[in-house]
Amino acid sequence: MSESLFEQASQRLADAIAHVDVSADVIERLKSPKASLQVSIPVRMDDGTLKVFQGYRVRYNDLRGPTKGGIRFHPNVNMDEVTSLAFWMTFKCAAVNLPFGGAKGGVAVDPKQLSKFELERLSRGYINAIADFMGADVDIPAPDVQTNQTIMGWMVDEYSNIQRRLCPAAITGKPIAMGGSLGRETATGLGAFFAIETLMPLLGMHREQTTVAVQGFGNVGSAIADLLSKAGYRVVAVSDSKGGIYALQGLDVPSIIQYKNSTRTFQAVYCQDTLCNIVDHQRITNEELLKLDVDFLIPAALENQITESNAYDIRAKYIFEIANGPVTPAADAILEKRGIVVVPDILVNAGGVTVSYFEWVQNRSGLYWTLEEVNDRLKHSMIAETLSIWKIADRKQTSMRTAAYIHALTRLSEAIEAKGTRAYFVQ
Ligand SMILES: NC(=O)C1=CN([C@@H]2O[C@H](COP(=O)(O)OP(=O)(O)OC[C@H]3O[C@@H](n4cnc5c(N)ncnc54)[C@H](OP(=O)(O)O)[C@@H]3O)[C@@H](O)[C@H]2O)C=CC1
Numbered sequence: 001m002s003e004s005l006f007e008q009a010s011q012r013l014a015d016a017i018a019h020v021d022v023s024a025d026v027i028e029r030l031k032s033p034k035a036s037l038q039v040s041i042p043v044r045m046d047d048g049t050l051k052v053f054q055g056y057r058v059r060y061n062d063l064r065g066p067t068k069g070g071i072r073f074h075p076n077v078n079m080d081e082v083t084s085l086a087f088w089m090t091f092k093c094a095a096v097n098l099p100f101g102g103a104k105g106g107v108a109v110d111p112k113q114l115s116k117f118e119l120e121r122l123s124r125g126y127i128n129a130i131a132d133f134m135g136a137d138v139d140i141p142a143p144d145v146q147t148n149q150t151i152m153g154w155m156v157d158e159y160s161n162i163q164r165r166l167c168p169a170a171i172t173g174k175p176i177a178m179g180g181s182l183g184r185e186t187a188t189g190l191g192a193f194f195a196i197e198t199l200m201p202l203l204g205m206h207r208e209q210t211t212v213a214v215q216g217f218g219n220v221g222s223a224i225a226d227l228l229s230k231a232g233y234r235v236v237a238v239s240d241s242k243g244g245i246y247a248l249q250g251l252d253v254p255s256i257i258q259y260k261n262s263t264r265t266f267q268a269v270y271c272q273d274t275l276c277n278i279v280d281h282q283r284i285t286n287e288e289l290l291k292l293d294v295d296f297l298i299p300a301a302l303e304n305q306i307t308e309s310n311a312y313d314i315r316a317k318y319i320f321e322i323a324n325g326p327v328t329p330a331a332d333a334i335l336e337k338r339g340i341v342v343v344p345d346i347l348v349n350a351g352g353v354t355v356s357y358f359e360w361v362q363n364r365s366g367l368y369w370t371l372e373e374v375n376d377r378l379k380h381s382m383i384a385e386t387l388s389i390w391k392i393a394d395r396k397q398t399s400m401r402t403a404a405y406i407h408a409l410t411r412l413s414e415a416i417e418a419k420g421t422r423a424y425f426v427q
């Protein structure tokens with residue numbers, strides 16, 4: 001029988017434990033989620049029929065602070081996936097030293113099939129169903145796959161209505177007009193950019209000679225492609241759920257973003273040489289994109305994209321995981337043997353939750369920051385944590401992933417030990 005996603009995720013912890021002096025209590029506390037909730041969400045559809053959707057929220061661990069993590073709307077959402085994502089959030093928040101634990105949520109739905117009003121009713125219904133499970137000091141949701149600022153706006157409004165007071169700090173990634181932070185929308189991409197730029201000199205790489213392929217062209221994929229191409233990297237391939245586009249001489253990313261925003265698909269881009277400003281571009285599949293001969297491969301879509309069945313075909317020199325969990329543990333082992341360096345999700349994509357933290361701080365203090373302030377703080381944090389993880393990998397002779405888990409586990413262990421054992425745990 002194949003392993004569940006959560007069993008795979010847990011292996012990352014096992015790899016790190018071998019390198020850190022942590023007590024059996026700490027390991028035991030981190031093996032399972034603190035609380036998991038599954039809810040049925042009845043939604044009145046525009047045609048008058050009633051549909052019930054399944055929603056999930058998992059609070060994995062709150063020993064470093066209230067739990068934090070996004071909400072995903074996707075047909076494949078299930079408890080195993082949400083638990084894994086909540087586990088990764090726990091280690092991500094600790095890896096970049098945020099005073100948060102980890103959580104994640106989602107609804108099994110294809111939001112592309114819903115009207116805007118149906119989507120709003122579903123979003124409000126989800127919050128209604130999990131309202132007792134969340135809050136600014138308990139659990140703070142945010143956007144993830146196929147959710148965005150608008151949806152967070154409906155959600156925070158619904159939560160505030162339930163509480164009969166404004167609760168901006170209960171959800172981050174909101175519209176600016178509702179207390180959202182400047183810079184949150186681009187934060188995941190920008191955080192990844194700072195991590196990459198920090199590593200460039202250490203890897204002996206130069207922007208202009210570096211080719212990049214990005215899988216996934218949503219919030220984070222389009223942002224990182226744009227930032228890298230503007231900084232002089234050669235972005236040669238991008239893709240969305242329908243397939244990708246490749247041009248050896250480099251793509252005109254801003255034109256593709258504009259086209260994607262107006263059509264929601266790359267299909268049109270393939271046929272629009274003038275819009276892409278490229279002559280020799282070709283259409284590729286997502287599987288082909290992963291196997292391109294590039295310097296940097298950036299998975300920015302979903303988990304389990306690089307597995308033992310395609311890991312031997314990967315030709316990139318470095319993989320920067322912006323998606324959560326795009327490389328399986330079995331693939332990791334193969335890539336490591338082949339000398340391909342994987343820079344892990346819990347570091348590379350931590351910019352989003354970092355600016356979510358800044359949003360929460362601003363909501364609670366009532367003092368709002370400039371975009372420059374937000375981005376400067378993000379930059380400072382990403383550089384510091386990337387260098388710490390790089391140094392651990394060097395000192396302990398481990399992969400960057402294991403180093404990131406060692407870094408996070410050390411902080412989690414301190415929090416767990418500091419709390420001590422409550423009397424009722426002792427027989
Ligand atoms: N949003 C955030 O702040 C954060 C996101 N992440 C992670 O980044 C990843 C992407 O999230 P985000 O950008 O927000 O999500 P979006 O929904 O904005 O974008 C997802 C992108 O992936 C594409 N996609 C979906 N399925 C596939 C597939 N099978 N092959 C290739 N591309 C596919 C989508 O295509 P199409 O456009 O056709 O739908 C879309 O372009 C996720 O793993 C998420 O957990 C991590 C940290 C923070």
Ligand SMILES: O=C(O)CCC(=O)C(=O)O
Pocket residue numbers: 068069070071089092140141142143144172173324349350352353354356
């Ligand atoms: O911004 C947040 O709180 C969470 C972002 C998220 O879901 C993630 O990092 O995977």
